[in-house]
Amino acid sequence: MKKNIHILLGLVQTSLSIYWLNQIINLYINYQNPNLSYLFVYPNWVLFSNILLSIINLYFGIKLTIGKISKKRSYLIMVILIIIGGIINTISVA
Secondary structure (H helix, E strand, C coil): CCCCHHHHHHHHHHHHHHHHHHHHHHHHHHHCCCCCCCCCCCCHHHHHHHHHHHHHHHHHHHHHHHCCCCHHHHHHHHHHHHHHHHHHHHHHHC
16 A cells, blocks of 8 residues: 555545646636626636646646655645645735
């Protein structure tokens, strides 16, 4: 099991990245629908930057699954990318 822990952690990171990417793309598509009304709408640059961060996270998740990067480094990058995404979302609201 210790041998395959990087595969499991890589799949978790990849799944989280795909979920994050899916949510942001669905939000962008829903913003384009004139029948839906939102009280607050993120600017497109925020959505695109979150998509880019998610794709970068997906890349590192795949590298972790393959075994080309350490678990510690991959999850550190994931946490940093999530924090950057949260900061971008906060800045766009202010």
